Amino acid sequence: MDLVDALPKAELHVHLEGTLEPEQMMYLAQRNNVLDQIPYDSVEEVRKAYDFKDLQSFLDLYYAGCAVLLEQQDFYDLTWAYLERAHAEGVVHVEPFFDPQTHTQRNVPFGTAVKGVHAALKDAEAKWGMTSGIIICFLRHLGPEAALECLEEALLFKDMIMGVGLDSTEIGWPNKLFTEAFTRAKAEGFRLVAHAGEEGPAENVHQALALGVQRVDHGIHSLEDPDLLKQLAERRMPLTLCPLSNLKLKVYDGELQERMQELFGLGNLCITVNSDDPAYFGGYMSLQLTTEL
C-alpha cells in the first residue's frame, strides 16, 4: 500500500458530493441545523444504508445527503477534506466533478457552490502544488432544458470552470438529448466529458462521442461493441474506469473481474483508474488499485 500511495496519480473521475463521508454529513447537518432534512440519526445509520442494488438506488441516497451542503464554507470544507485524503494518497492532479443543479434546485446559489470548491482547489495548489480543473456535470434526469439553464449560470463563473460533463441516471436519459448544451459549451471554450456505458449500452458511448467529448467516464459497456472498441483505441479516447463503483453498483454483477480483465487485456485502450464516489463505495484512489473485484 505504501508504494501505491507514493506513486504520483491523477484523479480524473471523482464527484465531490460523493466524497461526503458520513461523519462530515452528520457534522454539517448539525452545523446547519438541518438534521431533520436527512434520513439518518447517526453515522452508523448512514453507513448501514449504503447497500446499493444499482445506480439509481445509490443516486437516491447521494442526492439526499447533499441536503447538508448549504454555505460556501460547506463546499470549501467538503472539497478540502477530499483534497487532504487525495494528497495523502499521492494524487498530484485532480479534475473533480460537482453537480450544480443538485444545489441550485435547493436554492443554494451556483456561485456559493463553485466559489467554495474553487477556493479549496486553489489552496491545495498553493500548499502542495496540486493542479486541478473543475468539471460541472449536468444531471441527465433533469433533462436538456435544465442543462442549458445550468450552462447559462456557469458562464458567469467561467474563469473557475474547466469543463462540462453529464451524469446521473443513464437508462431513459440518452446522451444525445444534450447535444445543444454540449454544442454551446464547446463554443464557449469548455472541455467536454460525459458518463456513458456505465449501466447503459455501448450505444450511449457512441452518443457521448457524437457530443464531442474528450473523455468517456466509465465506458465499460463499450465491451459489447467491437467496432466501438476499435474506434476508442484508434482515437486514443480515454475511459475513466471506476472499478469499486462498478462493484458496489453491481454493474456486470458477478463477472466484473472478467469484464475488467477483458478491457485491460485488449492492450490498446487508453484507460485510467478512478474513485467516483469514494465515501459511498468505500475507497479512495489507492484502494482502487489494490482491491480484488
Ligand code: ES4
Ligand atoms: C454517479 Cl456512479 C455515478 N454514475 C452516474 N452519475 C453519478 N453521479 C455521481 N455518481
Ligand code: ZN
Ligand atoms: Zn461518476
